[in-house]
Amino acid sequence: MKNRLTRRQWLSRQLKSVAALFTLMAFRGIARGQDRDYFTGTDFVGKNRTGEFRNFYINYWKPHRRIEAQEWTLEVAGLCRQPRRFSLAELQALPAREQVSRLKCVECWSAKARWAGFRFAQLEALVRPLEQARGVLFHCADEYVEYLPLETLRHPRTLMVTHMNGSPLSDEHGFPLRVIAPMKYGYKNPKAILRLEFVAAEVWGTWSKIGPYSADGTILPGTDHPLEYNKQPRRIPGGEITHY
Numbered sequence: 001m002k003n004r005l006t007r008r009q010w011l012s013r014q015l016k017s018v019a020a021l022f023t024l025m026a027f028r029g030i031a032r033g034q035d036r037d038y039f040t041g042t043d044f045v046g047k048n049r050t051g052e053f054r055n056f057y058i059n060y061w062k063p064h065r066r067i068e069a070q071e072w073t074l075e076v077a078g079l080c081r082q083p084r085r086f087s088l089a090e091l092q093a094l095p096a097r098e099q100v101s102r103l104k105c106v107e108c109w110s111a112k113a114r115w116a117g118f119r120f121a122q123l124e125a126l127v128r129p130l131e132q133a134r135g136v137l138f139h140c141a142d143e144y145v146e147y148l149p150l151e152t153l154r155h156p157r158t159l160m161v162t163h164m165n166g167s168p169l170s171d172e173h174g175f176p177l178r179v180i181a182p183m184k185y186g187y188k189n190p191k192a193i194l195r196l197e198f199v200a201a202e203v204w205g206t207w208s209k210i211g212p213y214s215a216d217g218t219i220l221p222g223t224d225h226p227l228e229y230n231k232q233p234r235r236i237p238g239g240e241i242t243h244y
């Protein structure tokens, strides 16, 4: 009898420690979950602030399937004389330009990179926008839509970007084509562009519609929290951030 009780006690202790082990594993799972990168190693890409992306956050409106270069073309349509499609190779054959600039998200953070690509004017010369065209609506792989006036697209600091820090854009940063307009908040820098449409009037983009953000998106005087300086606040005068 005594022996049997002891055995039962032993069994119960064993069960308890197994339960404790499972609990620990569950907690570990949750802890990992907070930092899990859902997209690495999958066919999809989406919003991400983990791992290497702690240094340069990734924003995407919706997760979307990674773009295959061979299957991708840029469609240029709307108010232009020669609407057409471009392959990535055709775009990369345009005269190359490069710049170092900071991307400033309206939600506090910023980060800097060396961007390379081509000038918007090169594309314009090939499709020849009509006189009525005032700007371009960018349609992106994640159903993000953003508008930029021709004035901004022709600005000497605005670049159509295919490369970042010497490599082709990662899927996260907008492969195969994005806009970098450093005088505007990040939301005016559309990524993973599929279609470009010349339009006669301003259209409110995805962020301007949902957020309390201006449709124009020019960076306002205020405070920035650059990721590479540990988000330590810095005063910014408005417009492109050039002093750090």
Ligand SMILES: Nc1nc2c(c(=O)[nH]1)N[C@H]1C(S)=C(S)[C@@H](COP(=O)(O)O)O[C@H]1N2
Pocket: 056, 057, 058, 059, 060, 061, 062, 103, 104, 105, 106, 140, 141, 142, 144, 172, 173, 174, 185, 186, 187, 188, 189, 190, 191, 192, 207
């Ligand atoms: N297609 C697409 N482009 C986008 C966005 C988006 O959600 N979808 N977010 C914008 C915003 S709000 C920011 S801050 C920048 C961030 O660029 P990054 O993800 O390369 O850091 O992308 C911009 N371009």
Ligand SMILES: [Mo]
Pocket: 059, 104, 105, 106, 107, 186, 187
């Ligand atoms: Mo942003």
